[in-house]
Amino acid sequence: MIRRGDADYEQARLDAVWNARKPDRYPDAIVLAENGQQVAAAVRQARAEGQRVSVRSGGHSWVGNGVRDGGLLIDLSRLQEITVDPGAxxxxVGPSAKGPALQQALAGHGLFFPTGHAPTVGIGGFILGGGYGWNSRHLGPACLSIRAIDVVLADGTLVHATDATHPDLLWAARGAGPGFFGIVTRFHLTAHPRPEAIVRTVHSYPVDLRDEVLAWSYDTLPALPTNVEFSAKVGFTPGLDTHTVSLTATAFCTPEHGAEALAVLEQAPFRDRAVRAVVGQQTTMDELYDVADRLNPAGLRWAVDGVWVEGPAEEILTAAAPVLDTIPDGNSFVLWMLWGHYPTRDDACWSTQAAAYLSPNAGWRDPDQDLARENWAHGLLAAVQHLSKGLQFSDNNLADRYDLGLSAENAERLEAVRAAYDPDGLFRSYMAPAESTTAYAAARR
Incomplete structure (x- = not known):
């Protein structure tokens, strides 16, 4: 237990957020838990002292959702245990385990999991928020692979929850994001067969081809099998000194669909204008993580947002022009993730998706640029709002830009389930506008 005013408090507060841009929020105390029993004890103590509770697992939340003013922050960063049962x-997985460690533990058993795209992402926040990870277009969002959870409830009890014993709790754990009303100390997950190979094609084009490339990729998606992860990116590209529009297709090969599915990219009408191309290159998860790490490196100040969109490509791109036309210099880009649709399930509150995901990512160093970068990442999405199908909890927070993270029906049910499990509101939920990083940037100006 580290209390505000202790010598090591400020370092513990700063360490709880991966983003170099730390929120101006100060818990009364921080607990660095070693196991589930310590988490339960901390929750009971907070309840006895009338403190509200927030949680940090991997600390990769762009807005630092776990670091709130007042109350108790329970830091789960030491809960990284991974235990594989290859027969079953x-x-x-502990909530702070990272994707590379989980992939390494599974690889020797011929298994795989749709971990987060960045190597620094912890399982906890990622999977509770839905979990759009590697090969999720084929395997589904990671939350649908939750079989059970070990979770500390608002009364301080630690329970092993399954669909049979706590169906509403498992339903909420599959997608509620920062609105989940418990502290998961261990996830019990279904692992999947490892791909036979991973093969990647990447084309980078001059940025003046932007709309043509994005529209072509959007319209091409239905022709690709689901084991091909398909995306485009406009703006910063590691290794190039100018903004580009890049297409990336990664085939997680199965007996039914292999690298031949990538051939469609070579038929693009603008193919001869690529300034750089990697075609059908076999790769590894370590290499994919290295690429992702260079795109979102540590040590920068970050503002990220995103909106699910659907409709004619021309209509989407016209609406998104204010965002796409004003990408800042430096490590900034707009991700155009071609997702399609994955079937929702009655046992999961996860419910927000669309054909494409438009996500502004701003990375910078100068604190004087905070407000401008925040306004680009969040504010300009107002031009796309009429096409929005909702937001993804991993890249957004209702404090910065209100949108639906769940279907209206599931959001209503979530609040009813929360009232049953946490009637006194012990656990912090979604952040309010006054807590937003944009508000802090504006106040400092």
Whole structure:
């Protein structure tokens, strides 16, 4: 237990957020838990002292959702245990375990999991928010692979929850994001067969081809099998000194669909204008993580947002022009993730998706640029709002830009389930506008 005013408090507060841009929020105390029993004890103590509770697992939340003013922050960063049961094809994972460690533990058993795209992302926040990870277009969002959870409830009890024993709790854990009303100390997950190979094609084009490339990729998606992860990116590209529009297709090969599915990219009408191309290159998860790490490196100040969109490509791109036309210099880009649709399930509150995901990412160093970068990442999405199908919790927070993270029906049910499990509101939920990083940037100006 580290209390505000202790010598090591400020370092513990700063360490709880991966983003170099730390929020101006100060918990009364921080607990660095070693196991589930310590988490339960901390929750009971907070309840006895009338303190509200927030949680940090991997600390990769762009807005630092776990670091709130007042109350108790329970830091789970030491809960990184991974235990594989290859016979049952399951894996038990601590909330702060990272994707590379989980992939390495599974690889020797011929297994795989749709971990987060960045190597620094912890399982906890990622999977509770839905979990759009590697090969999720084929395997589904990671939350749908939750079999059970070990979770500390608002009364301070630690329970092993399954669909049979706590169906509403498992339903909420599959997609509620920062609105989940408990502290998961271990996830019990279904593991999946490892791809036979991973093959990647990347084309980078002059940025003046932007709309043509984005529209072509959007219209091409239905022709690709689901084991091909398909995206485009406009703006910063590691290794190039100018903004580009880049297409990336990664085939997680199965007996039914292999690298031949990538051939469609070579038929693009603008193919001869690529300034750089990697075609059908076999790769590894370590290499994919290295690429992602260079795109979102540590040590920068970050503002990220995103909106699910659907409709004619021309209509979407016209609406998104204010965002796409004003990408800042430096490590900034707009991700155009071609997702399609994955079937929703009655046992999961996860419910927000669309054909494409438009996500502004701003990375910078100078604190004087905070407000301008925040306004670009969040504010300009107002031009796309009429096409929005909702937001993704991993890249957004209702404090910065209000949108639906769940279907209206599931959001209503979530609040009813929360009232049953946490009637006194012990656990912090979604952040309010006054807590937004944009508001802090504006106040400092």
């Amino acid at each position: 094809r399951t894996v038990a």
